[in-house]
Amino acid sequence: MINVNQITHHFVLGKKGNKTIVPVLKNISFQVNQGEIVTIVGRSGSGKSTLLNLISGFIHPTEGEIIIQDKKVSEFNETEFADFRLQHMGFIFQNFQLIPSMTAFQNIELPLILKGMSENARRKTTADMLKKVGLEDFGEHYPSELSGGQQQRVSIARALVLEPPLILADEPTGSLDSETEQDLLQFIRELNRDLGVTFLIITHDDEVARIGDRTIALADGKIVESGVFA
Amino acid sequence: MKVKDQFRFIIQNMKKNKVRVFMTVLATAMGCAFLIVLASVAFGLHDTVLKDTMESGEVTQIQVHGYEESETSYRAINDEDIKLFEDLEGVNAVTRQKSILQEVTFSTEGYEVPAPAVSAHFPSEEKSGLELAEGRLPEAPNEVVVGHHFASSLIPEGQSAEELYDEQGLVKEEFRYDENIIGEPFNLKLKKIADGKESSGDFDVTIVGVMEAPAREWEWDQNVYLTDHLLTELEDFTGTPNAELYDPSEMEVTETSETSYDNVTVYAANVEAVKAVSDKLKEEKYATYSVVNEMKQLNMLFNVAKAGLIFIGTIAILIASIGIYNTMTMAVTERAPDIGIMKxxxxxPKVIKRIFLLESSYIGLIGAAIGIAAAYAISVAVNLALPMILEAVFDEKLPSGLRFSSIPFSLILIAVIICLTVTILSGLRPAKRATEIDVLKAMRREI
Structure with a gap:
C-alpha cells in the first residue's frame, strides 16, 4: 500500500545569505501493507508529523521516493496529488480541521462535492455516514455547537465518506478525553476489520500506539525500532 | 466539482460578508451605469441623425451636379447623360428639373404670389415615388403642381407687406387664401425683353396637385412645378432658354444651355444599390452627392465618439475593479484556513481558482445587471426631462424626434463584456493567491 524508500528531508530556514538547513528525516524506509494499522511514535521533534506530511503530499521530500498504491506520488505535482488524495486518502487531524461556517452535514459532504457526485447521491451517502458515526441528529449543527468527540467523529466521517483505502491520522485522539478516545480507537479497529481500511497513525499516546499491527518508532529523524508495540 | 456546486459555494461565501460584497457590487453597478449612460448619448444623437435622414427619404438619392470635362470645368447634365443614368444597373428613376430663370407671378381672384417655377419630368418623378398631399400629377400641358406652402404664401393684391405678415414672416390668418386650390385656374405672368423693350405675357394654368410637406420642418416649398411642354411655351415667349430675362437678339444661345438641367437626381432601387451607382457615376466622371456617402463619414464620426465615451466609461469600471480586487483579496485572506482544509x-488548485474567479465574475455580473437597470432608468429620465429643461432655459422648441440617450442591445453587450472582463481580471491575482496557499500553514492558522 505505502512504500517509503530512502526518504531524507530537511527544512531551509532564514533568507538568502543567512540560510540554515535543519535536517528532519534521514534515510527513512518502511512499508505499510494493505489492511494494516501502522502507528508511528516518537517524541516531539522526532520527525513523525513531517513524515506524515510527506506521505500526504503537503510537502515534497528532499530525497527519496514514496510509492502509494503503485504510484510514485513523490513525483506528483500539486494538482495530481490533490486528485490522488481525493480518490485514495482520508485524513483525520488532531484539531479536526472542520470548516466552521459549514454544518456537520456540509463538512462531511464536501469531499463528495469535490468529486462531482450528484446532489441526491451525496445527500444519501452523507446521511448514511452521519448515522454510521452516530451523529444523525447533529447534521445541521455547526462545529462550534459540537463537543470535541463529536467534531472528531465528523472529521472521521469526512475522511471515510469517499471510502478511501488509506486513512492518515495525525494525533487523532490529541484533543479528546479518555472515554471518547476509547470510542474512537474502537471505531478505527472496526473500520479496519470490517472494511479493510489501512491506517497510518501518528501518535505519542501509548494507548493509540497499541492498536497498531505494527509500530515504527522515530528518534532524531531516524527509525530506531519497528515491530509490535509492547 | 460541478459548476452548480461551485456557484452554491460562492453564494454561501458571499453571504458571510454581505455589506462588503454589497458595496463592491454597488461600485461596479455605478461604473457600469456610468459607461452605458455616457455612451448612450452618442448612440442617441446618432440614432436621431440617422432617423432624420431616413425619414427625409433622401437615402436612395444621388444628386448629379455636372460632368467633369477637366479638373477645373464642369458642364451641365444633358439628355444624353440622363439616358446613360437611366441605363445604369440599380437605378430606379432619374428626375430632372429646369428652373425658370426669372420671377414668375401667379394670381387668382385678387390673390397673387411670386413663386419659383420649375419644370419637371413628371413620369420620372412618379417613378421615383413622388407622392402628393392631394390632387394628381399633370396630364395636360397647362396643368401644374404646387409646393405644400404655395397656398399659404398667396397674398391679397394691393396690401402692404407690413400689414400682411406676422412676426414669424407668415401671412396673417385673416389675409390667407382659404379656398381649395385644386382645380383652380391661375394666371402665370412672365416678362420678356425684345428689341430692348420689356413686356409681359399671361398664361393660363390649372393647379391639379399639391406636394407633400417637406420632410424637414424648417423647409418651405412654394414652388410651382410645370410640365416640359409649358416650359417650351414660356421659352418660345421669351425666346431664351429657361425663359431667362434678357434680350435674345443680344446674346448667342449655345446648344448645351438649351438641353441642360439644373437639378438632376438619380434614384437607386434601394439603399444597398446607392454605393454601386454612386461609384459608377464617379467612375464616369460625374460630380455626385449622396446622403449615404455623407452618412458613412457621419457614422465614422459617431463611432469614434461612441468608442471614446465607452473608453471613458471603462475607466469608471476600472476604478470599481479596485474594490473587487480588495474584496477578493480580503476574502482569500479570511478563508485561507478553509482553503487549506479543502486542499x-x-x-x-484549479477548483480553488475557479471558485474565486466565479465569485469575482458573479460580483461583476450582478453589478452589470443593476447598472443596466439604472442606466435604462436614467436614459428614460434624461429623454423626458432634458428637452423640457432645455426648452425652458433657452426658450426654443427642440426638433421633434430628438433623443439624447439611446441604449441599444449592442451597448448592453459591450458594457457586460467590459464589466465581466475587468472583474475577472481583478479577481485573477487573488484567485492565484488562493491556489498558492500552503496547506500546512493554513491549517495551523498561520496565514
Whole structure:
C-alpha cells in the first residue's frame, strides 16, 4: 500500500545569505501493507508529523521516493496529488480541521462535492455516514455547537465518506478525553476489520500506539525500532 | 466539482460578508451605469441623425451636379447623360428639373404670389415615388403642381407687406387664401425683353396637385412645378432658354444651355444599390452627392465618439475593479484556513481558482445587471426631462424626434463584456493567491 524508500528531508530556514538547513528525516524506509494499522511514535521533534506530511503530499521530500498504491506520488505535482488524495486518502487531524461556517452535514459532504457526485447521491451517502458515526441528529449543527468527540467523529466521517483505502491520522485522539478516545480507537479497529481500511497513525499516546499491527518508532529523524508495540 | 456546486459555494461565501460584497457590487453597478449612460448619448444623437435622414427619404438619392470635362470645368447634365443614368444597373428613376430663370407671378381672384417655377419630368418623378398631399400629377400641358406652402404664401393684391405678415414672416390668418386650390385656374405672368423693350405675357394654368410637406420642418416649398411642354411655351415667349430675362437678339444661345438641367437626381432601387451607382457615376466622371456617402463619414464620426465615451466609461469600471480586487483579496485572506482544509482533502488548485474567479465574475455580473437597470432608468429620465429643461432655459422648441440617450442591445453587450472582463481580471491575482496557499500553514492558522 505505502512504500517509503530512502526518504531524507530537511527544512531551509532564514533568507538568502543567512540560510540554515535543519535536517528532519534521514534515510527513512518502511512499508505499510494493505489492511494494516501502522502507528508511528516518537517524541516531539522526532520527525513523525513531517513524515506524515510527506506521505500526504503537503510537502515534497528532499530525497527519496514514496510509492502509494503503485504510484510514485513523490513525483506528483500539486494538482495530481490533490486528485490522488481525493480518490485514495482520508485524513483525520488532531484539531479536526472542520470548516466552521459549514454544518456537520456540509463538512462531511464536501469531499463528495469535490468529486462531482450528484446532489441526491451525496445527500444519501452523507446521511448514511452521519448515522454510521452516530451523529444523525447533529447534521445541521455547526462545529462550534459540537463537543470535541463529536467534531472528531465528523472529521472521521469526512475522511471515510469517499471510502478511501488509506486513512492518515495525525494525533487523532490529541484533543479528546479518555472515554471518547476509547470510542474512537474502537471505531478505527472496526473500520479496519470490517472494511479493510489501512491506517497510518501518528501518535505519542501509548494507548493509540497499541492498536497498531505494527509500530515504527522515530528518534532524531531516524527509525530506531519497528515491530509490535509492547 | 460541478459548476452548480461551485456557484452554491460562492453564494454561501458571499453571504458571510454581505455589506462588503454589497458595496463592491454597488461600485461596479455605478461604473457600469456610468459607461452605458455616457455612451448612450452618442448612440442617441446618432440614432436621431440617422432617423432624420431616413425619414427625409433622401437615402436612395444621388444628386448629379455636372460632368467633369477637366479638373477645373464642369458642364451641365444633358439628355444624353440622363439616358446613360437611366441605363445604369440599380437605378430606379432619374428626375430632372429646369428652373425658370426669372420671377414668375401667379394670381387668382385678387390673390397673387411670386413663386419659383420649375419644370419637371413628371413620369420620372412618379417613378421615383413622388407622392402628393392631394390632387394628381399633370396630364395636360397647362396643368401644374404646387409646393405644400404655395397656398399659404398667396397674398391679397394691393396690401402692404407690413400689414400682411406676422412676426414669424407668415401671412396673417385673416389675409390667407382659404379656398381649395385644386382645380383652380391661375394666371402665370412672365416678362420678356425684345428689341430692348420689356413686356409681359399671361398664361393660363390649372393647379391639379399639391406636394407633400417637406420632410424637414424648417423647409418651405412654394414652388410651382410645370410640365416640359409649358416650359417650351414660356421659352418660345421669351425666346431664351429657361425663359431667362434678357434680350435674345443680344446674346448667342449655345446648344448645351438649351438641353441642360439644373437639378438632376438619380434614384437607386434601394439603399444597398446607392454605393454601386454612386461609384459608377464617379467612375464616369460625374460630380455626385449622396446622403449615404455623407452618412458613412457621419457614422465614422459617431463611432469614434461612441468608442471614446465607452473608453471613458471603462475607466469608471476600472476604478470599481479596485474594490473587487480588495474584496477578493480580503476574502482569500479570511478563508485561507478553509482553503487549506479543502486542499488537504483533495480540492485541486484549479477548483480553488475557479471558485474565486466565479465569485469575482458573479460580483461583476450582478453589478452589470443593476447598472443596466439604472442606466435604462436614467436614459428614460434624461429623454423626458432634458428637452423640457432645455426648452425652458433657452426658450426654443427642440426638433421633434430628438433623443439624447439611446441604449441599444449592442451597448448592453459591450458594457457586460467590459464589466465581466475587468472583474475577472481583478479577481485573477487573488484567485492565484488562493491556489498558492500552503496547506500546512493554513491549517495551523498561520496565514
Amino acid at each position: 488537504a482533502i483533495g480540492a485541486s
